[in-house]
Amino acid sequence: MSESTGAAIEARDVRRTYQLDGVAVEALRGVSLTVGPGESVAIVGPSGSGKSTLLHLLGGLDRPTSGRLLIGGRDVAKLNAAALARLRNEVVGFVFQSFHLLPRTSALDNVALPLVYRGLSARRRRALAAEMLSRVGLEHRMHHRPNQLSGGEQQRVAIARALVTSPAVLLADEPTGNLDSATGASVLGLLESLNADSGVALVVVTHDREVAARAHRQITIRDGVIV
């Protein structure tokens, strides 16, 4: 649906202020950014720079304190909690540093999880999840549980889960942070090929310059502003 509305993500002067023990902390101080369809963007910056906060905002997990933020053409400020959840389900896919797979749950069911919240039948969910697992090269690991998979395999399962809903944008937070360099490179290669093949926009948050260099565009953030 995002294809029709131009940019996958559009942020204009987005600010995010937290209240920490009564003290206002400005994590983002006016960030403007556009991610076009199929684009790949790396967000780099030292820890505490606000890049994770930005990623959460871009994924609709959080709302800006002020500024205008459109995700898949929809204005986040106008959505309630349920509508925002639906937006995350339909427009965004997340990949986390620590994978965040459900334990005691097969790779197949982990991948199918987002489809549960679309009300699809179990049969349909599993068919889509199986297809997605094949695309990330894990057709032989479908019924394995996370603790039976290597780190690289777990991250592939997480990528499959992020893409099973055919989102407009894939948001990855240090996707190689918990992997050795060889595995990390292969996961990164997978993300890039998916980005190239399926046209999903890719936003990667990383502090790894090598990872960042592979993106179309690099954005450096420091002290809550893009530099």
Added chain:
Amino acid sequence: MRLAEAWRVAFAALRANRLRSGLTMLGVVIGVGAVVALVAIGTGAKREVERQVEGLGSNLLVVVPGQIDFSSAPSVSRLTLSDVDAVTRIVGDRSRVAVTVTSGETVRAGTRSRFSTIDGVLETTPKVFVRSIARGGYLTRSDVDTARRVAVLGAGVARTLFPERDPVGQQVSIAGVRFRVIGVFAPLGQSLGVDRDGEVHIPITTAHRLFATNRVDGIAVKAPDRSGIDALGQRIVAELSQRHPGTEFSAVTQEQILGVLGDILGVLTGVLAAIAGISLLVGGVGVSNIMLVSVRERTREIGLRKAVGARPRDIGVQFLLEAVLLTAIGGVAGMALGIGAAVLVAQLTPVPAAVTWWALALAFGVSAGVGIVFGVVPAQRAGRLDPVVALRTE
């Protein structure tokens, strides 16, 4: 999220922590079991009392001196046989009037003896009350008129004194006086732990000589029909009050006895159920507690589910169903436990127990309700979790 899916997830979550789920359920199991068992015992006791009072005979009116009051000691009777004649004139049918004078005496036959309730009665007793004769016959009018020393034994008395012989035609001695046995009652069995087969009936005239008294303890009248029963009672009480100025008399019907006993047993059952209900409440608090722990433990899972599109409501429903499932399964197990306990009590003790469908439905409904009530707070907490914070939780 589809509801069927939510049930599946809730069930899987309970299975993942079998021991904890089981222990949490135990609180509900014991609570529901206690409610079901105690209500069953209370209901059974009530039914048994009703059965016995109704078993006395229908349209019965009992006239006694003093107030009918379960809290005071019975007053000493001043009624005599001439009062009985007066009552008979009002009723207009001697066969509808029964009287008693009662005393406890030792009954002997050969070397065997038994302490029994000796009832001095008229020949009308089996017609007024429901008593059937197993062997021989009952007292006759001429037995009463001529004060014959004849006796009808309760089944228990007959069994004790004549374990191997037919008692009819045999001699017994009551308080040292010889009587001839002319009949044996059909057994009534035990009720509420009291042996009802331990009585001996002798003519009231004989009893008056034996006990050296002329009192009558109580008069029972079998009314022709239910409608005239209260008016008849009032006429009898008025007549007796006139004959004994300064003495109060009461006429009480079966309905009144049933009403009073039913109220007492109803209150008793209610109190027992309420006490058992407290344990159910404690079980509910346990469910609430465990659900809060479960929400905290699965904070990361909640964050992830929210990230992939779960609405606050989806998460809330998931945890609420988990709590309801916990108490519903506990409720069913508790019902089984309660029924088992009731059956055991009924078999091992004289207290009867009756499991009623409404008590089961109520217990199950309450346990599921406990799940909802005590699951709401943890479920709301889970639903409102900030996904960013939840995902960061280790």
